[in-house]
Amino acid sequence: MDTLAALLDGPRAHRAFLLRAVFDPPWCVRVQDRAPLTVLCGLRDTAWIVPEDTAEPPVRVGPGDVAVVRGPGAYHVGSGTEVPAQVVVHPGDITTTPDGAGLCEQLGLGVRTWGTGPDGAAELLIGTYHVEGEISGRLLRALPHVLVVRESDWDCPLMPLVAEETGKDRPGQQAVLDRLLDLLLIAVLRAWFDRPEAHAPGWYHAQSDPVVGRALRLLHEEPAHPWTVAALAARTGASRAAFAQRFATLVGRPPMAYLTDWRLDLAADLLRDPGLTLDAVARRVGYGSGFALSTAFKRERGISPSRHRERRRPAPPSPT
Numbered sequence: 263m264d265t266l267a268a269l270l271d272g273p274r275a276h277r278a279f280l281l282r283a284v285f286d287p288p289w290c291v292r293v294q295d296r297a298p299l300t301v302l303c304g305l306r307d308t309a310w311i312v313p314e315d316t317a318e319p320p321v322r323v324g325p326g327d328v329a330v331v332r333g334p335g336a337y338h339v340g341s342g343t344e345v346p347a348q349v350v351v352h353p354g355d356i357t358t359t360p361d362g363a364g365l366c367e368q369l370g371l372g373v374r375t376w377g378t379g380p381d382g383a384a385e386l387l388i389g390t391y392h393v394e395g396e397i398s399g400r401l402l403r404a405l406p407h408v409l410v411v412r413e414s415d416w417d418c419p420l421m422p423l424v425a426e427e428t429g430k431d432r433p434g435q436q437a438v439l440d441r442l443l444d445l446l447l448i449a450v451l452r453a454w455f456d457r458p459e460a461h462a463p464g465w466y467h468a469q470s471d472p473v474v475g476r477a478l479r480l481l482h483e484e485p486a487h488p489w490t491v492a493a494l495a496a497r498t499g500a501s502r503a504a505f506a507q508r509f510a511t512l513v514g515r516p517p518m519a520y521l522t523d524w525r526l527d528l529a530a531d532l533l534r535d536p537g538l539t540l541d542a543v544a545r546r547v548g549y550g551s552g553f554a555l556s557t558a559f560k561r562e563r564g565i566s567p568s569r570h571r572e573r574r575r576p577a578p579p580s581p582t
Contacts, residue, residue, distance in 0.1 A: 279355050279390040280439050282428055284377035290340030292347035299391040300331040303421050307384035312338040313407045326413025328450050332405045373431045387425050389443040395531040404463045409454050416453040420446045468512040473498045485525050486548040491517050526562055533571045
């Protein structure tokens, strides 16, 4: 498993929120759903994404362009940068007016279609990931608040397919949409990271190195293996000293420090599962006992695994 594939296991879509949004100008939606990652595809007309509380400028999204918005901060999407919001999107995919009046039924236009009218001048395809973990966090931190890949800069046949499937309501459709959204996200991120202005993190470019790339795949595929620098060097065909220096130069972290970070990221995500004991999590990520994992976790994260688990526990459903 390469590094990007491993990190994308974090934001993998599961019952992702996917819809077509259709509006007539002037229109503007304030998004405050706190989603960690949202993909917006331009289908018709031009939209502007305006992040809040950041120094980043507004970003234009035209037909064929794909934008990725990193949460959880709020942002506006609309026909212009100065158009006041008429719709607010809250956590749980609840929509209201700015004054709080419900709009979910009023804006519904059929199967996964939402907006002011089916023939509106502007049309966007929107896919939102709601689950955030430690593994996806490492990927998200490598992204700007908003990135855009222009239609002229890449060749991807996925967007028309996703748009077509979004309007269907067939058996297994949610699983189909989840996988298509994942494929679209992977294609966008690869196109983005390959651009010089993206300033891709070291781990991304290091995948192409014949020595360090192989070591990264080994660490991601077998995190519980008792790796040492010498063992990794032997598996990659390099001397211990040369391997350690090359890894640190390309990745930006020494091999064992990178492995520790990766194991603890995995552990942090596994701790979200209440059915796994601390000892079971420890064995999966390469620690001999729950005590050893707890010691490392608290040393590196400043919090115990039990406290981390408590913080990440889903809130109980609201009473009806």
